[in-house]
Amino acid sequence: MTSSAENDGGLLLEMRGLRIEGQADEEWQEIVKGVDVVLNRGEVLGLIGESGAGKSTIGLAAMAFARPGCRISGGSIVFDGMDLMAMSERERRKLRGVRISYVAQSAAASFNPAHKLIDQFAEGPVEHGVRNRAEAEADAKDLYKRLLLPDPDNIGYRYPHQVSGGQLQRAMTAMAMACRPDLIIFDEPTTALDVTTQIEVLATIRNIVEQFNTAAIYITHDLAVVAQMADRIMVLRYGELVEENDTANMMSAPQEDYTKTLWAVRTFKKQSEIYDTSTTPLVAVDHVTAAYGPLTVLHDISFDIYEGQTVAVVGESGSGKSTAARVITGLLPPKQGQVLVKGEALPGDYRRRSKEQLRHAQMIYQMADTAINPKQRIREIIGRPLQFYLGLSGRDLEEKIKELLEMIELEPNQFIDRFPGELSGGQKQRICIARAMAAEPEFIICDEVTSALDQIVAEGILRLLDRLQRELGLSYMFITHDLATVRAIADEVIVMLQGKIVEHGPKDEMFTPPHHEYTDLLLSSVPEMDPNWLDELMERRAQEGVMQSTSSS
Amino acid sequence: MTDKYESTVGQTADAVAPPPPHERRLSDAWKALKKAPLSAKIGIIVILIYVFIALFAPLLTPYGESEVVGAEFEPWGEGYLLGTDNLGRDMLTRLFYGARNTIGIAFVTTVLAFLIGGISGVLAATLGGWMDQLFSRIVDVLMAIPALIFALLLLTIFGTSIPVLVLVIAVLDSTRVYRLARAVSLNVVVMDFVEAARLRGEGMGWITLKEVLPNIMPPLVAEFGLRFCFVFLTIAALSFLGLGLQPPTADWGSMVRDNATLITYGDITPLIPAAAIALLTVAVNFVVDWFLHKTSGLRDDQ
């Protein structure tokens, strides 16, 4: 494997033949199987891989730390000439937080709820004797300012639950910086954030790492993000290294098949069509206002979905896009307005809809894990709608189930008697699709159906949905926050913000400027594979002054 | 492009992840049992012995349940392996019959408590709304009084017969079952597969029996063990206080009470039924502990 990491500064961290075991069901199993990690001063290394690749475990091992139920079983960890494995726990503690520090995925859970932010900031430098309390406080305010936190002089005196997620993540980065470490481990620091918030956190993290010339290990599953952050990338799978190269080479010329499949993801694009809007729409959402108790979450929205059409509804968390789906399915009866199918108004509450009305609209969920009953066999999961709606039984039922399995590209005899626990994430999602198809619907709501899946698997799901649409003439409502998915599958796009539709139109129109200010922000915030994308974007935004308008997030 | 191999890339990526399908049946249960810690194995053996004794008490004992066979407080020896009690009945015989009565009644009571608490808990979670409110508030109030005290009050009023005893303890204990059943069902009810079933138009029966119940069995099974211990101890305590099973029925709690005078002379015979109670609860607890450990450990890969 080539390594172009022979740049300035010299060697900082060297882990050789790293082996880590985890305890499962009273037995130790290897979860990291002999990985080498080498890092120079001031260098940013990206670790990328799917869940279960062992990337967080490797990141923590750089601090010679293993989570409870894990142990470092082999290999060497040398940091700045010191052999961490040979050190006592006491000596390691003196390094942690001082020379190597850590930024966790969930800032909200990783701050102690009982203490103010600045107390938790000062704790490290004061306890380690790096600074006294007053110096630490002054430093905190300086770092908060550099990280573009609002009101940097006072924000530290708040408790964690009084601060938003994006701000908390930056406060944690400041905390990691408190002793000016040589190395920071970033463990998926933006995964829990919305795209428009993520972008600011990414930019400030990168900025501060550069300012202090800190080396970093940046762990993520998002390729486009790692491309912005890292100098060098390691691709991991099942606890082993797949490929390693500097970012530019890695992005332009991946060598291994697995890496190529990761890279090849965003090729699928459906031909979007323009629909005749003079006919009666299949589904019409007509001036709907909906609320959870006193909190109104949808304000007078209207849109139509035509036969065979795919309408993508995009927006961030809290935009009301999932609520719109709940209104259409009847889980949340609207306060005002109505939902019409082929011009006929549906009862607001699903319990008052007829079997036939229910059959017409099916739903596919984000988390296939929780969308199918783990205690039922595939036969029962797919068979139930066939029994329930179509009254099939016996041989007819069996044949139809197999037909559906064939349709979703799973070998019928191999899968029909399995439990969901014996399937992969992508296969589970295919089962969900089959269950929806079993009802022979005309309209399917897809709620973030690909966002929990690894990208290559997601691609397969999108292709399958597209094929089924063409074969069966289905209409889709695609709820997503991922614009790449929108690009791939939508005919029409609806952009939502705070319960309102801010923009609505054919896909090609939406992706060509000029568009609504928020659409612009949303579109431009989606990370792209180009390693220079973040720089260029920040430059452009700095000129336009977009940053200020959202830095309260 | 519409052939079924269109997304072979996705297929290969998928195909590596899952374990090969396998049938988990009795052989797996046996395997798990073999891997169980010593404490759990001992627990299972002890429980089996108790069940055996309870089922075949008449065949295993030399005398009748309340047959007076000798003088009072005969010492251990031939004829009376464990001596005789305060009325001259054979201790061993009564010990074996006691297994039958004490365990049997505790078991019936626990089953009843589970039927009442389990069904209402699952229903409250699935239906929600006023039903949930009503049940939950009733349970709150019932749980605001210590169970033993409440039981004493009710026994005063209704008298101490076996049906009253079973019913009173079952109702009081069902509150705990209700809480647990409701809590674990609530975790399941919010799952998307339940929503999918609702949107399909399924009735309450299907949703509770087919969707919710199979998913809450492990915690309920563990709770059954714990509740059984609790009920068993409560009934033993009440009998010991003279308010549980009434003579001449052989029962471990009252056997301790009736023969307690011996203890002040340093004779441990009256403690044998007490030890029998303790041993069974320990055994059940060991098994439940292992089961809980195992099911919570398995939760990750499900």
Add this chain to the structure above:
Amino acid sequence: MFKLLKIVLQRLGLGVLVLFIISVIIAGAVELLPGDLCQELQGQSATKETVAACRKELGLDKPVYHRYFVWLGNMLKGDFGVSLANGRQISELIGDRTANTFFLAIYAAIISVPLAVALGILAALHRNSIYDRVVNIVTLSSISFPEFFVAYILIIFFSVNLGWFPSLSNITPDTPLTEKMYKAFLPALTLTLVVVAHMMRMTRASIINLLASPYIEMANLKGMTRRHIITKHALPNAWAPIVNVIVINLAYLIVGVVVVEVVFVYPGLGQLIVDSVAKRDIPVVQACCVIFAATYIILNLTADILSIITNPRLLHPR
């Protein structure tokens, strides 16, 4: 701060409401009697006249709600009525006994609470060590023991064999404190043994739960010492769960007292309630129930309120 006060007041109000409902249930339970209290009392010898006289005396001829409010009013004044068994004032009967029972419970609590919490925290900190495993087996066994079993084992050891402590705790109001403590030692020890196992297991579980929090991991990764993590990060958040554990077990203690008092013939409320149940002396049982239930509710209410006012999210609202 206002929000916090509001929540606390709400809880208090709820507590009073529950007390009220409980009093209705305890009073109303008598109405569930098959037939009539007076008939029940007089049994075979009942004639129309004697029953009528009895009904009048007990106020049974008045409507239910009237009787309830009279009963409640009297009780609030400390008048619990008259015992059916011996005609004595119940308040006289239960006065000393209540004090004795609380003495025993507090005695046991003073030994068991610090012991259990310390041992529980220790087990949590040394999770999966030999100590932890031994403790798990021992406590699991001892929560499985009936109270009377523990009590008799202690009697055989300390009283029959060693002769150190008496097996009968016949204390009176005039007994000096040291002698009281000596005589009540075995009952207190029994209660301690029973309750320590429970309390310890619960403490251990809640501390382990706490130590699994991401912010504890974060403190570790900041290189904080073990001591610092425990005092600064774990304890401030452990307060609420530990208080909860303690209170639940104190409530349990109050109930466990019943059996222990009977074994040691300790003159407390537990003995009285058991005797009265056997004699079906309903007013006495009711009075004891009210005291036990009120104690139990007040303890739980205390736990609730303590956990509310130590919750930082409520202490420092957005």
